[in-house]
Amino acid sequence: MPELPEVETTRRGIAPHVEGRQVSRVIVRQEKLRWPVSPEITTQLPGLSIKQVKRRAKYLLLETDQGTLIIHLGMSGSLRIIAASVKPEKHEHVDIIFDNGQCLRYKDPRRFGSLLWSSTAIENHKLIQHLGPEPLSDLFHIDDLYTKTKQKKTPIKSLIMDGQIVVGVGNIYASEALFQSGIHPKRAAQNISKKRLIKLVSAIKNILNQAIQQGGTTLKDFVNSEGNPGYFQQTLNVYGQKGKPCPICQTPIKQITIAQRSTFYCPQCQR
């Protein structure tokens, strides 16, 4: 479900309810997620206070002074703030309960997400240490992308979805950014001019910023921490629009598969 804008929307939603709060108890109803829920989350987290909620790529990082709770929402995960006394629904696997009786409740039907504990510096964590630059930071810029692109024969869509190149660009926004920059998703990365890559970099930043402003994209079931959907799907130009007219030239949008992922583009506007 969630790409970077949805994760950032969730971060902003939960932060005010969580920062400065002390954890009193943790309930794990289902520990089998992408990886087993780290046992430290039950044994060490209670008694600690959440200092800050950060985000790195699509990981949410809840920092304490003894370690960091790493939450990934996978394909179908969501978090909400709710009174701990409210009976959990189906697929609500974990409760982080705070000193004020509220809890951070993790729901994830497909269980592709994860809740992990890192007691050492977070930047050394296995899942974090090899990640590329944040797309909305100055570290993601044209010279960086151009260098990484030069020798790569891989389709440009696969490249921008590769977390070592840039993090946070998922399947929806990859198609959208390529549409906005007029680049065919299958084009070999090395065959794209610097001029067009400049457009791509700003398209990625653009799309992600816009999507965050609109509270993310709700295709089926994304809801933010208050249970509300996002609105960016109303802005999607190509994703999920197979057969519909391109908003620029009216040519029907095509759907193809790249690296086992659905990909949408305009065969006229994107070369």
Next chain:
DNA sequence: CGAGCAACCTGCATGC
């Protein structure tokens, strides 16, 4: 080493 793809799960839409 990189590229390609299977795997992890449940829910839902579609078609017979």
Next chain:
DNA sequence: TGCATGCAGGTTGCTC
């Protein structure tokens, strides 16, 4: 209505 099939917003870790 029931059942089989295919597809879904992510990412690791296998095999070649």
